[in-house]
Amino acid sequence: DTEVTQTPKHLVMGMTNKKSLKCEQHMGHRAMYWYKQKAKKPPELMFVYSYEKLSINESVPSRFSPECPNSSLLNLHLHALQPEDSALYLCASSPLPSILDTGELFFGEGSRLTVL
Amino acid sequence: KNQVEQSPQSLIILEGKNCTLQCNYTVSPFSNLRWYKQDTGRGPVSLTIMTFSENTKSNGRYTATLDADTKQSSLHITASQLSDSASYICVVRGTGGGNKLTFGTGTQLKVEL
Numbered sequence: 001d002t003e004v005t006q007t008p009k010h011l012v013m014g015m016t017n018k019k020s021l022k023c024e025q026h027m028g029h030r031a032m033y034w035y036k037q038k039a040k041k042p043p044e045l046m047f048v049y050s051y052e053k054l055s056i057n058e059s060v061p062s063r064f065s066p067e068c069p070n071s072s073l074l075n076l077h078l079h080a081l082q083p084e085d086s087a088l089y090l091c092a093s094s095p096l097p098s099i100l101d102t103g104e105l106f107f108g109e110g111s112r113l114t115v116l
Numbered sequence: 117k118n119q120v121e122q123s124p125q126s127l128i129i130l131e132g133k134n135c136t137l138q139c140n141y142t143v144s145p146f147s148n149l150r151w152y153k154q155d156t157g158r159g160p161v162s163l164t165i166m167t168f169s170e171n172t173k174s175n176g177r178y179t180a181t182l183d184a185d186t187k188q189s190s191l192h193i194t195a196s197q198l199s200d201s202a203s204y205i206c207v208v209r210g211t212g213g214g215n216k217l218t219f220g221t222g223t224q225l226k227v228e229l
Contacts, residue, residue: 004159040203040222040224041221041222042205042219042220042221042222043160043205043219044219045216045217056216088157090159090160092159102148102165103147103148103150103165103207103209103217104150104162104165105160105162105207105217107159107160107161108159109157109158109159110157110158110159112157
């Protein structure tokens with residue numbers, strides 16, 4: 001199984017809603033990532049979890065709250081978002097969060113978020 | 117500042133033709149460079165990885181080159197197919213702290229009949 005599974009595929013929410021994006025991998029990878037991608041732009045790193053601990057937060061606004069319940073799951077909790085937060089949110093994983101890693105990211109298909 | 121720039125920004129070619137995409141980077145110290153293919157609305161998928169000692173590597177109709185001296189890489193696609201229509205992203209990994217990667221701006225390729 002070499003898949004990273006993201007749910008939901010599409011999400012429409014109002015600015016006062018609370019919702020969550022979910023990501024799951026069963027490849028035994030110990031690093032998991034959230035990326036945000038706007039149309040025709042490359043993915044932008046948001047968060048990195050290494051061994052279930054938050055290791056990188058790229059100065060992401062607090063209305064985005066990541067959570068890593070275990071080594072296979074990664075959530076992104078959303079609250080009080082703005083219309084400009086509408087984007088494709090990509091989850092990725094990699095085998096090792098260390099210099100030994102070849103740096104290959106295994107991406108999910110993304111969650112398309114629209115904030116009204 | 118680490119940067120990865122790709123050219124052209126977009127490209128339209130006829131099916132069956134060849135094309136070459138370029139990637140220039142300033143990431144230093146350098147660890148490796150990957151080319152990813154991203155279909156519309158999907159996550160990127162790795163095509164090939166180039167390390168410091170490698171000059172050329174092929175994966176089917178895709179051939180990547182790396183010149184570590186000039187910090188340039190190219191991705192050559194042979195006998196293009198409609199399914200090659202996608203965004204191609206060059207991602208460079210440095211050996212600096214953390215596990216951070218520098219993404220290029222991408223080349224949007226469209227293959228037409």
